């Protein structure tokens with residue numbers, strides 16, 4: 065059963081490219097140009113998420129996808145983790161810091177995806193030519209995205225504890241509002 069694969073939103077694509085400095089995500093390669101690849105294949109996850117996207121050079125991408133090659137999913141996941149300077153391997157098992165950072169990234173990423181839908185809704189609503197149907201569709205997109213973003217808050221709170229949460233919320237909003 066074929067399900068059509070939506071395009072990766074341009075803002076998400078940009079984040080993935082910036083994370084890799086617009087160069088191949090394998091540090092010893094760093095070639096250009098790059099493509100966007102899924103760490104866990106699209107066919108399995110059926111969604112585009114920042115944490116699952118990585119930017120490899122086309123030849124490296126082909127190696128990712130070669131089931132007989134030495135580059136397995138675990139290796140690719142490690143390349144992805146290494147891209148975040150805050151998340152070196154050494155942190156992985158130390159006092160849950162990796163969990164904290166991952167929860168932070170997830171929360172921030174979700175809010176960053178929500179914000180443009182809210183902005184778009186406001187724009188559509190203010191346009192006289194917008195049909196009632198179009199306004200409702202855009203409102204519902206924004207509401208869905210916000211609910212999805214808020215879904216990450218519980219994980220974030222349990223990873224960080226109550227104290228830091230309010231300070232961090234301000235920082236996150238500051239960043240996503242850029």
Ligand SMILES: [Zn+2]
Pocket residue numbers: 088089090093094095120121124
């Ligand atoms: Zn490469």
